[in-house]
Amino acid sequence: MYLLIPAAGSGRRMGSDRNKLLLPLLGDPILAWTLKAAVAARSIHWIGIIGQPHDWQEFKAIATRLDIIKLVHFIPGGSTRQESVYNGLKALPAIADRVLIHDGARCLATPDLFDRCAEALQVHAGLIAAIPVKDTIKVVDPGSQLILDTPDRRQLWAAQTPQGFHVDDLKACHAEGQRNGWDVTDDAALFEQCGRAVKIVMGEDTNLKVTTPVDLAIAELILTQRRSQG
Ligand code: CTP
Ligand code: MG
Numbered sequence: 001m002y003l004l005i006p007a008a009g010s011g012r013r014m015g016s017d018r019n020k021l022l023l024p025l026l027g028d029p030i031l032a033w034t035l036k037a038a039v040a041a042r043s044i045h046w047i048g049i050i051g052q053p054h055d056w057q058e059f060k061a062i063a064t065r066l067d068i069i070k071l072v073h074f075i076p077g078g079s080t081r082q083e084s085v086y087n088g089l090k091a092l093p094a095i096a097d098r099v100l101i102h103d104g105a106r107c108l109a110t111p112d113l114f115d116r117c118a119e120a121l122q123v124h125a126g127l128i129a130a131i132p133v134k135d136t137i138k139v140v141d142p143g144s145q146l147i148l149d150t151p152d153r154r155q156l157w158a159a160q161t162p163q164g165f166h167v168d169d170l171k172a173c174h175a176e177g178q179r180n181g182w183d184v185t186d187d188a189a190l191f192e193q194c195g196r197a198v199k200i201v202m203g204e205d206t207n208l209k210v211t212t213p214v215d216l217a218i219a220e221l222i223l224t225q226r227r228s229q230g
Pocket of ligand 2: 081
C-alpha cells in the first residue's frame with residue numbers, strides 16, 4: 001500500500017515558530033512517531049512525506065535515524081493541506097492504484113489502524129478512520145452565538161486519518177475541487193462533494209491530532225503509558 005503523509009503545515013495553533021511536526025515528543029520529533037507507526041504497519045511499502053522544502057533537511061535526518069531512507073520519498077507541499085495532498089497524489093508512481101493518506105500530526109495512530117484501513121480499501125473505493133463523538137455537538141450561529149440545532153449524537157462521528165481512496169477517483173475529485181474552488185479540511189469531503197461513497201473504519205480514541213500545546217501534553221502521557229505497558 002502507498003501512504004502519503006501531509007507534513008507541510010506551519011503549526012500556527014501550536015504557537016510555535018516552526019513546523020510543529022519537528023517539536024520533540026518524548027525525545028523524538030512528532031513526525032518520527034508517525035513514521036515509526038507507518039513503518040511498522042505490514043501493509044505499507046511506500047511512504048511519501050509531503051513537506052515544505054525548508055523542512056526537508058530535518059525530515060531526511062529523521063528518516064535516516066529511523067533507518068528507512070529507502071522507503072521514503074519527499075514531495076513539495078502546497079499552501080493548504082488540500083494542495084499538499086494533491087501534490088502528493090500527482091507524485092505517486094503510475095502503478096499506484098490505492099493510497100492511504102495520514103496526517104503527520106496524528107502521531108499516535110497504531111500500525112494496526114493502518115493495516116485495517118489498507119484491508120478495507122480492498123473492498124471500498126473511499127474510507128476514513130473515525131470514532132463516535134462523545135460530546136453533544138451544537139450548531140451555532142456565528143453572529144449571534146445562539147444555538148441553531150443539536151444534531152442527534154448517534155449519527156455523529158469524528159473524522160480521523162488514515163483516509164484511503166482509489167487514486168484515480170481521488171485525483172478526479174481534487175481536480176473538480178480545484179475547478180470549483182472547494183475548500184475542505186479532509187479528502188473524504190472532496191469525495192463526498194463528488195457524490196461518492198465513503199465508508200467508516202473504526203478509528204482509535206488515542207488517535208488525536210496534535211494541534212495545540214495541550215494535545216502535545218496528552219500525547220506524551222499516552223506514549224509514556226504505552227512504554228510502561230511494554
Ligand atoms: N498540512 C500540509 N500542508 C499544509 C497545511 C497542513 O501538509 N499546507 C498538514 C500538516 O502538516 C498536518 C496535517 O496537514 O500534518 C493536518 O493539518 P493541521 O493539524 O492543521 O496542521 P498545521 O496546518 O500545521 O497547523 P495549523 O492549522 O494550526 O497551522
Ligand atoms: Mg492547518
